[in-house]
Amino acid sequence: MTFNTFLRHLREGAKNVFRNGWMSVASVISIIVSLFILGVFILLVLNVNAIADKADSQVQIRVYLNLNVDKQLRETVQKEIAAMPEVSKVDFISKEQGLVDFQNSMGDEGKDLLEGFDNDNNPLPDSFKIEVYEPTTVPFVAKKIEALNTSHSDQQPIMKVKYGKGTIETLFKVTQTVRNIGFVFVAGLAVMSMFLISNTIRVTILARRREIAIMKLVGATNTFIRWPFFVEGTLIGLIGSLITVLILFVGYDRLAAAVGSDISLQMNLLPINDLWQWGGLLLILGVLIGMWGTTLSLRKFLKV
């Protein structure tokens, strides 16, 4: 192929996008629709993942001490817990601090109920707030802490170990399921959009069957006929995915700003700067789909 012929193919491919008018628009729209759904889903899965990660890291263990534990024993227990390799942090919450926290967490109405309790008749025990490195080890660490009662045989220091038994296990299951379903769904959507688009392109090529037959009568080789179509498909894929990425990112930016400024939601979406690579992925996918769609659909009609 001479350079001039190559330029000719590029020119013809670009012209064809315009010559085909509504057919091109239809192809572009079908690319936009499928990539958009795909993109929304990717963003959703990414954010659910981030939220799940955060929820994981917030899982903690509360250890309540018996009321008669003295300062020395308390510090020994704290050291023993801190020495466990899974544990990242141990905070001591005194019964006084516990009462204040409790009152705060009850809000304005609950304050009345707790009135009358002060440091002299505080019903709450001292406690530890424990964080671990790996959330899945929580049940295991909780058991280990409970076992400290057996090692301190003279006086059992621990009244109760709480870690939201059940809730944590459910949370793990839910986040894992969301991830799995999410990825299966994204993969399925990607394949589906490919077929949708290759079908649209097939329709446009079907309409041009006669032209292909004429070109072959004039002595055009298959390669010569294929190139402009190939360029056209690539351009349509590029245009479609560019528009999609633009819509997605502008929309996401607005949404993230809205979510971030709404205090009652108490959450932030992933910052848009972390997501550019996914935009790039959608662009590449769009172009590949365009190329693949034309090549696949053309093969049938070139056997004239």
Next chain:
Amino acid sequence: MIEMQDVWKTYPNGTHALQGVSVKIDRNEFVYVVGPSGAGKSTFMKLIYREEVPTKGQISVNGFNIGKLKQRKIPYVRRNIGVIFQDFRLLPRLSAYENVAFAMEVIEAPKRQMKKRVMEVLDLVGLKSKANHQPSQLSGGEQQRIAIARAIVNNPSVIIADEPTGNLDPETSWGIMQLLDEINFRGTTIVMATHNKDIVNTMRKRVIAIEHGNIVRDQLRGEYGYDF
């Protein structure tokens, strides 16, 4: 130039379109192919430009054994054969100029040479002034002239014309015939299937009559010979 030896063609649906045709067409000849509809004229033409392959027998065009041609060699053989059809078969979204230039783009002709040559043939068919018109903006006769320009632009040795005047009024038809005669005069072999009695009887050339898949008559300066 074109030679058929005992050529048979049976379509998958069982139609025996050609049954043992042997013929020889020399360089620079002008041949009418006549006969009733469905007699095998179109199959005869299609075999020459390799749209169909013979079931049996040999066809050679310009020294190529057309029946045994490899799929990817077909385009190169077709570049030496100009084809003209009743329904013109122009690329609908290209201008007259672009349609003719397409045949030269296919053979990767240099750009400058292409411009010159395309304008030259458009001038020859008398449509230089309508180079930028789309096919839909041209009359039937004009479209056929563009098709002829496309067919001759690469100087093929043969032109295959399948009822080129079939869709045109008598006056326009004569214009097309004069053009084909001129092209033949310049040295191109022309094989033309036709139903036009006036043309065959007036512009006397070799006549090959096909009926029921056989050549029943082959005369130099022959007559149309049918009453329709």
